[in-house]
Structure formats: C-alpha cells, structure tokens
Amino acid sequence: MILRTKTAPTAKAPSLKQREERGWLWSLLLGLGILGLIATIPWFGDSSALHTWTLILMFVILAQSWNFIGGFTGYSAFGNVAFFGIGAYTTGLMLLSHQPFWLGLIADALVAALFAFLLGLPVLRLRGHYFAIATLGIAEALREFVAVRDIGGGGGGLMSLPLPSLDAYVGFFYAFLGLSLLCLLITVFLTRSRFGYALIAIRENEQAAEALGVPTYWYKVGSFVLSAVPTALAGGLYAYWATGFDPDTVFNVGISAEMVLLTYLGGSGTILGPLLGAIAFEYASFQLQTSGFSLHNTLLGLSIAIVTIFLPQGCVRLIQEFVRKPAPQSTSAHRLIEGVRRVRRFIAANGI
Amino acid sequence: MSDALSQPMASNSFGTNPSSAEQHNAPLLQLVDITKRFGGLSAVKDLSFSLQQGEILGVIGPNGAGKSTMVNLIGGSLAPTSGTIFYQGHDINRLPPHRRARLGIARTFQLTQPFIGLDIRENVMVGAFFGQRGLNRTGASRVADEVLERVNLAHKATFKGSQLTIADRKRLEIARALATNPQLLLLDEVMAGLTSTEVAQAVELIQQINKMGVTVLIIEHIVHAIATVSNRILVLHHGQKIAEDEPSQVLSDPKVIGAYLGERYAKERRAE
Numbered sequence: 188m189i190l191r192t193k194t195a196p197t198a199k200a201p202s203l204k205q206r207e208e209r210g211w212l213w214s215l216l217l218g219l220g221i222l223g224l225i226a227t228i229p230w231f232g233d234s235s236a237l238h239t240w241t242l243i244l245m246f247v248i249l250a251q252s253w254n255f256i257g258g259f260t261g262y263s264a265f266g267n268v269a270f271f272g273i274g275a276y277t278t279g280l281m282l283l284s285h286q287p288f289w290l291g292l293i294a295d296a297l298v299a300a301l302f303a304f305l306l307g308l309p310v311l312r313l314r315g316h317y318f319a320i321a322t323l324g325i326a327e328a329l330r331e332f333v334a335v336r337d338i339g340g341g342g343g344g345l346m347s348l349p350l351p352s353l354d355a356y357v358g359f360f361y362a363f364l365g366l367s368l369l370c371l372l373i374t375v376f377l378t379r380s381r382f383g384y385a386l387i388a389i390r391e392n393e394q395a396a397e398a399l400g401v402p403t404y405w406y407k408v409g410s411f412v413l414s415a416v417p418t419a420l421a422g423g424l425y426a427y428w429a430t431g432f433d434p435d436t437v438f439n440v441g442i443s444a445e446m447v448l449l450t451y452l453g454g455s456g457t458i459l460g461p462l463l464g465a466i467a468f469e470y471a472s473f474q475l476q477t478s479g480f481s482l483h484n485t486l487l488g489l490s491i492a493i494v495t496i497f498l499p500q501g502c503v504r505l506i507q508e509f510v511r512k513p514a515p516q517s518t519s520a521h522r523l524i525e526g527v528r529r530v531r532r533f534i535a536a537n538g539i
Numbered sequence: 540m541s542d543a544l545s546q547p548m549a550s551n552s553f554g555t556n557p558s559s560a561e562q563h564n565a566p567l568l569q570l571v572d573i574t575k576r577f578g579g580l581s582a583v584k585d586l587s588f589s590l591q592q593g594e595i596l597g598v599i600g601p602n603g604a605g606k607s608t609m610v611n612l613i614g615g616s617l618a619p620t621s622g623t624i625f626y627q628g629h630d631i632n633r634l635p636p637h638r639r640a641r642l643g644i645a646r647t648f649q650l651t652q653p654f655i656g657l658d659i660r661e662n663v664m665v666g667a668f669f670g671q672r673g674l675n676r677t678g679a680s681r682v683a684d685e686v687l688e689r690v691n692l693a694h695k696a697t698f699k700g701s702q703l704t705i706a707d708r709k710r711l712e713i714a715r716a717l718a719t720n721p722q723l724l725l726l727d728e729v730m731a732g733l734t735s736t737e738v739a740q741a742v743e744l745i746q747q748i749n750k751m752g753v754t755v756l757i758i759e760h761i762v763h764a765i766a767t768v769s770n771r772i773l774v775l776h777h778g779q780k781i782a783e784d785e786p787s788q789v790l791s792d793p794k795v796i797g798a799y800l801g802e803r804y805a806k807e808r809r810a811e
Contacts, residue, residue, distance in 0.1 A: 379676070380676070381668045381669075381676070381679070384657065384661060384664060384665050384668060385665070385668070385669065387654060387656045387657055388654050388657070388665045390656065391652070391653075391654035391655055391656055391657075392652040392654060394616060394636075394648070395648060395652055395654070395715075396654075396665065397616070397635070397636040397637050397640075398614055398616070398636050398637075398640055398645070398646050398648075398716075399637075399640055399645075399665050399666045399669050399670060399715060399716075399718075399719055400637045400640035400641050400666070400669035400670040400719055401637055401665065401669045402635075402637045403637065456656060
C-alpha cells in the first residue's frame with residue numbers, strides 16, 4: 188500500500204492521467220492458456236485421465252458459477268447444489284421421454300433459471316446467515332422431495348438413463364470445457380461491466396450501492412439466476428455422463444460446500460480464483476483417492492480450516508500481492524524484505 | 540412557519556403537473572410533518588421544512604438530534620412513520636433509495652465505506668452508471684474522470700479504496716454522489732475528522748458544486764464552516780426543529796446556544 192503511493196505520479200505530474208489496470212487481461216489470457224492445456228488431455232491422456240479431468244472441469248464450472256453469487260455479490264448461497272440436482276433431473280426426465288440431449292439441456296437451463304428467480308425473490312430479502320441457511324434448507328427439502336416422490340422412477344428417486352455411445356465421453360469432456368470457458372468469459376465480463384460493478388458494490392456496501400441508484404434487489408436476483416444456469420447445465424451434463432444417479436448424489440450438500448471451498452481457496456470474486464482453486468484441490472483430491480489414502484475427507488475439512496484462517500482472500504489475491512510492482516530503484520535486498528512484509532501484511536490483514 | 544410553507548406544496552401533491560413557472564418557485568424538496576419513531580423513541584418529530592432550488596441548507600444539532608435519520612428519510616433508506624416528503628412537487632414517500640437516486644437525490648454516508656474491491660475510478664463509475672441513464676463504459680469512465688478532477692482525486696484514480704486517507708475517502712463519497720448527476724446533494728458530516736486546511740478545501744468544493752446548480756443539504760458539527768457555506772441553517776434538537784434562519788440569526792439564538800452551541804461559544808462570538 189505504501190508502495191502504490193510511491194509509484195503513483197506525484198504533484199509534479201498532475202496532468203498525467205492514470206492508466207487503467209490491465210490485470211484482467213492477463214488473468215483472461217492465463218485462464219485461456221490453462222483451459223487450452225486441459226483441452227489437449229483427450230489426445231495425450233488415457234481414459235482414466237479423461238474421466239478424472241471431466242470431473243475436475245465439472246467442479247471448475249460449479250466453483251465459477253458459485254463465484255457469481257458468492258464471490259461477486261457476496262451472498263453465501265449454501266444451497267446451489269439444488270440447481271445441480273434440478274439440472275440433472277430435468278435433463279434425465281427429458282432423456283427418459285426420448286427427447287434429444289440438447290433439448291434436455293435447454294429445458295434444464297430454463298427450469299433452473301425460473302426456479303432461481305422464484306426462489307431468489309423471497310430469499311434475497313434475507314442477509315448473511317439467514318440467506319445461507321434458507322438456501323441450504325431449500326436444497327435439502329428438494330433432495331427429500333425428489334426421493335420421496337421418486338422422481339427418477341427407480342425407487343427412492345434413483346434415475347437410470349440410456350448409455351451414451353462410447354466415443355461420446357470425449358464429447359462430454361469438451362462440453363464441460365466449453366461451459367467452463369463460457370463461465371470464464373462471464374467472469375471477465377463481470378469484472379469490467381456495469382452489471383459486475385453493481386454486484387461488487389452490493390458486496391462491499393449494499394446501502395451505498397442503493398443510494399447510488401443500483402436496484403440492488405433485482406441485481407441480486409439476477410446474479411442468483413446467472414449462478415444457477417451454468418450449475419444446472421453442469422448437472423445436466425453430469426446426468427447423461429454418469430447415466431445413473433440418485434438424489435443423495437446430485438443434491439449432496441457436500442457439493443455445495445465444495446463450491447464454496449474451491450472458490451475461497453482460489454480467491455472469491457477473482458477471475459482465476461475458482462478455476463485454479465478447483466483444479467488444484469480436485470486434482471490433489473483425486474490423486475489421494477486413487478492412491479488409497481483414506482483421509483480424503485479429512486483433507487477437505489483441514490483445507491477449509493486453513494483457508495478461512497490464513498487466506499480468507501484466497502491464493503490469487505496472495506499472488507496479486509506478490510506481483511505488484513515494487514518501488515523504483517529498490518535493491519534486491521529491499522525487495523526481499525518488502526516481499527516478506529507483504530505476505531505478513533496480507534495474512535495479518537485477513538483474519539488473524 | 541412550517542404551516543405557511545407547506546400550504547402551496549399541498550396542492551402539488553395531488554398529481555397536478557405544475558407548469559414550469561410554478562416549478563421554478565416551488566421548493567425542490569419539502570418535508571411535511573415528518574415523524575420517524577423507532578419503538579418508543581421519536582428520532583424525528585413533526586419536522587417540516589423546504590429547500591429551494593440552488594440553496595445550501597445547513598443542519599446542525601447535538602448528537603442524537605435526528606440529523607442522520609433525516610438524511611436517511613430523504614434518501615429513502617428509512618420510511619417515515621407519518622408525514623410526506625415531496626421532491627420536485629411529487630410525493631416520493633414510497634420510492635426506494637435507488638429510484639430517488641435516479642430522480643437526482645444523491646447522498647454521502649457519515650461512515651465512509653468505499654467499495655474496496657474496485658479502484659477509485661471504478662467506485663465513481665458505479666455512480667455514473669446507475670445515476671445517469673444510457674452511459675457505456677467509456678462514457679462512465681469519462682464522467683468519473685471529470686468528477687475526480689473536480690474533487691481533486693484524479694491523481695489517485697487507480698488507487699484502491701483502502702489506500703485513501705480520511706480526507707480522500709470523504710472526497711470519494713462526494714465524487715460518487717456527484718457522478719450520479721444530482722439535483723440535490725445530501726452531505727452527512729463530510730468534514731468530520733478533517734484538518735482545518737482540509738475543511739477549508741471542503742467548503743470551497745461545496746460552494747463550487749452549488750455554483751453548478753446543485754442544491755445542497757449539509758449536516759455538520761463544525762459551526763464556522765457551516766455558517767460560511769450555508770444560506771440558511773436549520774437546528775434540530777430531540778428530533779424537532781428549534782430554529783431555521785440565516786446563519787447569523789441562528790447562531791445568536793438563545794435557544795440554539797442553550798441546546799447546542801453552549802455559553803462558551805456565545806462568549807467567544809461576543810468577544811469577536
């Protein structure tokens with residue numbers, strides 16, 4: 188912070204107009220690069236790698252779309268898995284009634300958007316913990332409803348779908364990849380646009396946002412819908428990809444918790460945070476699972492604790508703090524000291 | 540006095556479209572018998588006053604007198620228990636804050652809270668985007684730069700909100716509000732915590748803003764500053780108006796001295 192003051196033009200050059208930061212462009216390019224690298228996996232990897240990375244991409248999408256409501260708007264939606272489940276069951280029902288898959292996905296997006304809108308109207312009048320609890324409750328209620336009414340038709344809500352053809356799995360992979368690319372672009376748009384500024388303003392100070400003319404309520408509903416649609420699409424893709432699932436899988440509260448964790452791990456409200464957080468955590472998690480390590484859930488719980496204590500602003504913000512320009516004419520010793528200071532300041536300013 | 544003022548406005552409240560000549564004479568803002576109760580406590584009680592286009596109205600009073608509640612009522616974050624607020628002749632009682640902002644009522648907050656996730660220019664752009672209609676990114680950015688220039692923050696346009704001093708935070712509050720292109724600006728203690736040089740700058744800034752045609756309602760504890768800047772001063776005490784007049788009249792009013800200014804202030808003034 189002190190550094191910024193030093194590097195800024197002083198009174199000597201008041202006419203020098205400060206340039207906008209280009210950080211978003213670098214983030215976008217980096218994000219595209221990462222997705223580009225992942226896109227090569229079907230060529231080089233075996234079928235198990237394809238399976239793993241398909242699921243990782245699914246979690247990337249879930250984290251990215253949770254970021255819209257949780258990261259940008261700052262509303263801790265703890266029931267976003269509801270949209271995942273709605274997506275899975277809507278697409279499933281469409282497939283069972285012999286509709287084409289793409290039509291199923293469209294229906295899935297529309298149903299989820301409508302549900303998010305109708306649900307958002309009452310729950311987005313709530314704030315903080317009340318909002319979190321309300322959304323969590325809705326997701327649980329939906330899971331119960333789908334199980335009791337046996338929506339899947341296989342007993343207890345279980346749904347079995349026709350098997351997709353074998354070469355379709357590469358298609359699923361690219362569908363997930365395309366969806367996460369779309370989410371990346373939406374995220375970049377949010378950091379640069381009127382709509383996104385409104386969401387950030389709501390997160391930082393809802394009253395001030397309202398006083399500046401932001402219709403905060405409708406923007407919150409909008410971001411909730413925006414968050415629901417990719418989540419539901421991921422659910423729809425998952426449904427056909429997995430061919431069989433039950434309410435306990437697709438309405439699993441653990442998925443909601445994971446969306447939050449992955450986003451916070453990477454950095455909520457940032458462009459790359461959810462992407463990096465999801466890739467790093469899920470990859471590590473799959474490696475641990477396949478190596479027979481039984482403490483998978485312990486790792487999950489531990490990382491939630493570590494993130495919230497030490498890095499409530501996520502890894503991306505920590506990196507941003509590091510790559511900020513140092514003061515001109517500083518020696519390498521100065522830079523080292525300043526680097527240590529920045530990390531200490533970052534940690535001290537965030538929680539403990 | 541309040542009754543006399545409220546009479547001509549009352550006719551406007553019934554949806555009649557006042558002609559432009561009438562609008563010129565009609566007050567920009569008028570509060571009619573506004574009461575706000577929080578449980579058993581009346582934060583504002585039977586308050587009536589009006590504000591003419593182009594005026595600077597100062598509001599003073601001891602802590603807890605209801606000044607900030609009054610700003611919240613005008614800005615729309617609180618709804619009055621009874622009474623009506625007219626703006627440009629229209630009853631705005633039921634409008635939410637963002638609608639009032641679009642009608643041209645802008646405000647600052649006593650506790651400055653910049654949007655720390657955005658830089659200074661982007662903070663101001665929020666006001667431009669939502670207070671004014673149909674601005675694209677370039678347009679909003681241009682408005683923001685103009686406003687930042689005016690409040691002397693242009694050289695810090697890419698700073699983060701957390702990097703600002705108190706004086707700059709206050710400037711940012713004003714800049715955000717100005718970017719909405721307001722008719723009426725409500726300033727809630729924008730000079731609190733400033734040094735005397737900064738107070739002088741703030742007074743000058745407010746006068747400049749007023750010269751551009753913005754009507755100003757300003758709450759302040761710094762008596763000499765508010766006396767300099769205001770055309771009229773309204774004094775609140777226990778939520779009620781105890782005086783409303785020109786600064787020199789108000790500041791020598793025994794009731795005001797008793798309730799707010801204190802005997803020491805009165806003596807100093809006499810000595811001058």
